[in-house]
Amino acid sequence: MLDNEKITLAHGAGGRVMQELISKRILSQFSSDILEKFNIEVSLADLDDSAVVNDIVFTTDSHTVKPLFFPGGDIGSLSVAGTINDIAVMGVEPLGLSCAFVLEEGFPISELDRIITSMGTSSKTAGVPILTGDTKVVERGSVEKMFINTSGIGKRTEQLDKNIEIVKKYRKFEGRWLKDSNLNPGDKIILTGSVGDHGIALLSYREGYGFETELQSDVWPLNKMLQATISVGGIVAMKDPTRGGLANTLNEWSEKSGVGIKIDEQLIPVKPAVHAACEMLGMDPLTIGNEGKAVIGVVPELAEDVLKAVKGFTEGAEAAIIGEVKAQKEQKGVVMETLMGGRRIVDAPAGDPVPRIC
Amino acid sequence: MLDNEKITLAHGAGGRVMQELISKRILSQFSSDILEKFNIEVSLADLDDSAVVNDIVFTTDSHTVKPLFFPGGDIGSLSVAGTINDIAVMGVEPLGLSCAFVLEEGFPISELDRIITSMGTSSKTAGVPILTGDTKVVERGSVEKMFINTSGIGKRTEQLDKNIEIVKKYRKFEGRWLKDSNLNPGDKIILTGSVGDHGIALLSYREGYGFETELQSDVWPLNKMLQATISVGGIVAMKDPTRGGLANTLNEWSEKSGVGIKIDEQLIPVKPAVHAACEMLGMDPLTIGNEGKAVIGVVPELAEDVLKAVKGFTEGAEAAIIGEVKAQKEQKGVVMETLMGGRRIVDAPAGDPVPRIC
Numbered sequence: 001m002l003d004n005e006k007i008t009l010a011h012g013a014g015g016r017v018m019q020e021l022i023s024k025r026i027l028s029q030f031s032s033d034i035l036e037k038f039n040i041e042v043s044l045a046d047l048d049d050s051a052v053v054n055d056i057v058f059t060t061d062s063h064t065v066k067p068l069f070f071p072g073g074d075i076g077s078l079s080v081a082g083t084i085n086d087i088a089v090m091g092v093e094p095l096g097l098s099c100a101f102v103l104e105e106g107f108p109i110s111e112l113d114r115i116i117t118s119m120g121t122s123s124k125t126a127g128v129p130i131l132t133g134d135t136k137v138v139e140r141g142s143v144e145k146m147f148i149n150t151s152g153i154g155k156r157t158e159q160l161d162k163n164i165e166i167v168k169k170y171r172k173f174e175g176r177w178l179k180d181s182n183l184n185p186g187d188k189i190i191l192t193g194s195v196g197d198h199g200i201a202l203l204s205y206r207e208g209y210g211f212e213t214e215l216q217s218d219v220w221p222l223n224k225m226l227q228a229t230i231s232v233g234g235i236v237a238m239k240d241p242t243r244g245g246l247a248n249t250l251n252e253w254s255e256k257s258g259v260g261i262k263i264d265e266q267l268i269p270v271k272p273a274v275h276a277a278c279e280m281l282g283m284d285p286l287t288i289g290n291e292g293k294a295v296i297g298v299v300p301e302l303a304e305d306v307l308k309a310v311k312g313f314t315e316g317a318e319a320a321i322i323g324e325v326k327a328q329k330e331q332k333g334v335v336m337e338t339l340m341g342g343r344r345i346v347d348a349p350a351g352d353p354v355p356r357i358c
Numbered sequence: 359m360l361d362n363e364k365i366t367l368a369h370g371a372g373g374r375v376m377q378e379l380i381s382k383r384i385l386s387q388f389s390s391d392i393l394e395k396f397n398i399e400v401s402l403a404d405l406d407d408s409a410v411v412n413d414i415v416f417t418t419d420s421h422t423v424k425p426l427f428f429p430g431g432d433i434g435s436l437s438v439a440g441t442i443n444d445i446a447v448m449g450v451e452p453l454g455l456s457c458a459f460v461l462e463e464g465f466p467i468s469e470l471d472r473i474i475t476s477m478g479t480s481s482k483t484a485g486v487p488i489l490t491g492d493t494k495v496v497e498r499g500s501v502e503k504m505f506i507n508t509s510g511i512g513k514r515t516e517q518l519d520k521n522i523e524i525v526k527k528y529r530k531f532e533g534r535w536l537k538d539s540n541l542n543p544g545d546k547i548i549l550t551g552s553v554g555d556h557g558i559a560l561l562s563y564r565e566g567y568g569f570e571t572e573l574q575s576d577v578w579p580l581n582k583m584l585q586a587t588i589s590v591g592g593i594v595a596m597k598d599p600t601r602g603g604l605a606n607t608l609n610e611w612s613e614k615s616g617v618g619i620k621i622d623e624q625l626i627p628v629k630p631a632v633h634a635a636c637e638m639l640g641m642d643p644l645t646i647g648n649e650g651k652a653v654i655g656v657v658p659e660l661a662e663d664v665l666k667a668v669k670g671f672t673e674g675a676e677a678a679i680i681g682e683v684k685a686q687k688e689q690k691g692v693v694m695e696t697l698m699g700g701r702r703i704v705d706a707p708a709g710d711p712v713p714r715i716c
Contacts, residue, residue: 007465012495021493025471029478030457030488037485038453044489051489053453053511056414060456060509064494064501095396095411098418098509099388107365113383120387127395130388131402131409135379136422137370138714143422144500151418151456151509153411356496 013352014243014289022047041177042090047252048180049086049239050154057154059086064147066356068115070202072216076118078291079150081221082242082358084126087154088223089238089294091163091178091230096131097123100149105140112146126221128152159230166233170299173236182236183257185327188303190296192225192310193218193318194269195246199288199354200277209280215273218315220292225313232309234302239295242358244349247286249295250334251348260331263323263346265338286336287349289357297325371710372601372647380405399535400448405610406538407444407597408512415512417444422505424714426473428560430574434476436649437508439579440600440716442484445512446581447596447652449521449536449588454489455481458507463498470504484579486510517588524591528657531594540594541615543685546661548654550583550668551576551676552627553604557646557712558635567638573631576673578650583671590667592660597653600716602707605644607653608692609706618689621681621704623696644694645707647715655683 010017027045035043042052050059063079073081080097087094099119103112123130160178167173171184197218204211226238237257241249246268250261270278270285278285292315298306303321310316323336334346368375385403393401400410408417421437431439438455445452457477461470481488518536525531529542555576562569584596595615599607604626612619628636628643636643650673656664661679668674681694692704 005467007461007463007467007470007495009463009495009497012459012461012493018493022491025467026474026491029474030481030491034482034485035487038487040454040487040489043487044491051454051456053487053489054513056453056511058454058456058509058511059490060458060507061492062458062460062494062505062507064460064496066500095414096398096409096416098409098416100418100420100507100509101370102420102422102505103365103370105365105367109363109365109383112365116384116387123388124392127392129393129396129398129401129411131398131411132417133380133384133388133402134419135370135376136420137365137367138422138502139367141499142424142502143505144496147420147460147501147505149418149420149458149507149509151416151458151507153414153416153511155412 009355010351015248015349015351017350042179046179050090052177055156057087057090057092059083060151062147062149063358064356065358067206068145070205070217071212072201073219074115074118075148076115077122077219078358079148080119080122081219081291083150083152084128084221084223085240087152088226089240090154091160091238092154093157094128094152094154094223096129096153098132098151099130100134102143102147103137104143104145105137107146122221126223163230163233163235167236167299170301178235178237180237180252181256183253183259183297183325185259185325186300187236187297187325188300188321189261189263189323190298190307190310191268191320191322192294192316194271195290196274196285196288197271198291199357200274202357203354204277209277211273211277215271218290218292220315222292222294222315225310225316226294229306229309232302232306234299234306235296237297241293241295242289242291243352245287245289247346248348250346254334258328260326260328261323261334262326262331263336265336267320267322269318269320283353286346287353367713368709373606373707373709375708400537404537408448410535413514415445415448415450417441418509419444420505420507421716422714423716425564426503428563428575429570430559431577432473432476433506434473435480435577436716437506438477438480439577439649441508441510442486442579442581443598445510446584447598448512449518449596450512451515452486452510452512452581454487454511456490456509457488458492460501460505461495462501462503463495465504480579484581521588521591521593525594525657528659536593536595538595538610539614541611541617541655541683543617543683544658545594545655545683546658546679547619547681548656548665548668549626549678549680550652550674552629553648554632554643554646555629556649557715558632560715561712562635567635569631569635573629576648576650578673580650580652580673583668583674584652587664587667590660590664592657592664593654595655599651599653600647600649601710603645603647605704606706608704612692616686618684618686619681619692620684620689621694623694625678625680627676627678641711644704645711
């Protein structure tokens with residue numbers, strides 16, 4: 001890159017441009033010899049949802065969603081659920097969150113109260129406490145209303161150990177963690193519900209398209225459902241398809257695991273309002289961010305059992321097995337069989353089709 | 359408070375107004391029954407530098423310093439050192455940090471590179487890795503250049519256990535952690551170096567007062583020095599006097615421990631440039647934020663030994679015993695014997711005399 005290059009929205013969109021920023025500019029400075037003296041099993045270089053050190057799962061997210069209040073949620077519920085989900089997809093139990101506010105001078109305290117109440121409610125729903133915090137206020141114009149950073153920690157459970165023992169009955173498995181690089185040919189892909197709800201509800205509300213009258217964001221903490229799912233066993237990887245949507249998640253899995261992934265369009269739940277909005281706006285629902293969904297990779301022998309466990313929860317009622325993992329020699333990248341009977345390559349979006357959704 | 363009340367700069371200044379915001383509005387929503395099922399030994403309600411759950415120390419800080427580059431440091435070194443210090447003052451070993459950027463569209467990548475390099479250097483100096491991260495980009499005008507959140511985790515060490523055993527040889531001590539509420543009458547107060555360097559260097563550079571030619575910020579990770587100090591034993595509390603300065607730290611200790619604190623002005627190191635700037639600006643050096651200093655409460659029998667250990671480090675070369683803890687019946691709050699031979703009450707500042715210093 002040249003010296004006069006500038007940050008663009010795509011650098012923060014969760015897609016390919018952001019991955020390049022991280023891998024070329026950040027990892028070279030942050031990785032170092034000091035890593036060796038620590039017991040780090042998942043590091044920054046893995047680009048997973050969380051890191052793991054000394055069996056502690058650790059993750060962070062800054063939330064800049066616009067507007068602060070949207071159909072189905074607000075920046076408070078989003079920040080709590082988002083960080084809980086990043087921990088929960090590692091297959092562990094969230095122990096607690098931090099909460100750091102950056103507030104604009106003049107921000108109405110009544111709105112802050114609503115957001116704090118929403119964070120408290122989400123925290124109680126999930127059963128995950130907010131343990132520590134920070135508050136900064138900057139002058140008018142230095143930040144747009146407010147941003148929230150939530151970081152979180154989680155602990156390894158016996159259920160995760162047992163889950164991995166079960167995986168090993170069926171196939172070879174390296175390591176002790178659910179990582180993006182764990183998929184093998186034959187594994188089944190489960191999606192826990194419809195895609196695009198959060199991004200489209202938010203976009204539609206922000207721009208006044210009107211679809212939000214029949215559509216709400218899916219902001220929801222998934223830890224209880226995912227803990228129950230882990231107890232079934234056979235799970236090799238989990239991920240929440242936020243920025244860049246399902247397309248981004250599956251491409252990350254495909255690249256990091258060195259496998260192909262085949263999915264079937266007719267098996268992927270998409271709500272009518274999301275479908276209609278995407279048609280009108282020329283968007284692909286697979287690239288739209290979600291805040292209450294997970295993608296689960298599972299050995300084929302246990303796919304139906306895991307699906308049943310997920311469907312036992314309200315937040316997983318629409319879950320489906322949407323595809324499976326292929327050997328790279330058989331298929332490269334992510335490919336979808338379309339409703340029309342054709343096949344199309346599902347690329348990771350370079351940027352984010354809907355900015356400021358989280 | 360009324361419905362039309364707005365956030366002011368004082369709400370984020372680390373002083374009394376911020377404490378009220380937290381205790382009245384946040385704690386009521388965030389504390390709940392779910393806390394009981396977790397092994398939380400230091401919670402949000404303690405308002406300490408970090409929380410403790412399952413023996414994991416956990417802390418967060420959002421950094422909005424202005425300007426991004428200043429004499430002696432930048433937002434990168436500040437965010438790494440600041441979070442490491444919040445963990446280190448709990449008497450534990452930092453295990454790692456998270457790093458979440460919020461970047462303004464159009465921010466020069468060359469400046470981001472400088473900041474990332476600075477974070478990497480600070481991380482290596484301290485021997486504490488950056489484990490996980492997040493990058494968000496918002497439209498031009500939605501944030502002033504960039505903010506960084508760094509959260510961190512730390513683990514309890516044998517040295518901390520031994521330190522507390524040693525304390526118990528000399529006096530009664532409750533719990534297993536170094537907390538703001540641990541001080542007893544008779545404890546000595548050690549300050550590890552001169553006060554006001556960071557806030558005055560930054561303010562002077564920002565406003566063009568010229569004092570920064572002979573003054574640099576003290577941004578520095580203190581974990582190695584504080585670990586060595588803990589190994590001496592007898593320490594009951596530690597804190598880094600950031601926003602609100604030494605005045606705020608000592609008042610928090612006084613309130614939470616239910617004790618008086620007496621300090622001696624002639625024992626408190628203040629650099630000539632800080633003294634001159636404070637005279638000119640009508641500021642009190644005790645209320646100015648620091649980024650590379652710690653205040654240590656220690657049983658009197660070991661105060662000289664702890665002082666010697668601190669002075670063995672470059673960053674502690676100017677350390678001094680600056681006062682001692684009194685029973686409340688003898689003295690309320692924080693009182694300083696002045697250079698003129700008088701006594702004055704040292705109040706916690708309501709807001710921050712220098713905004714945007716961290």
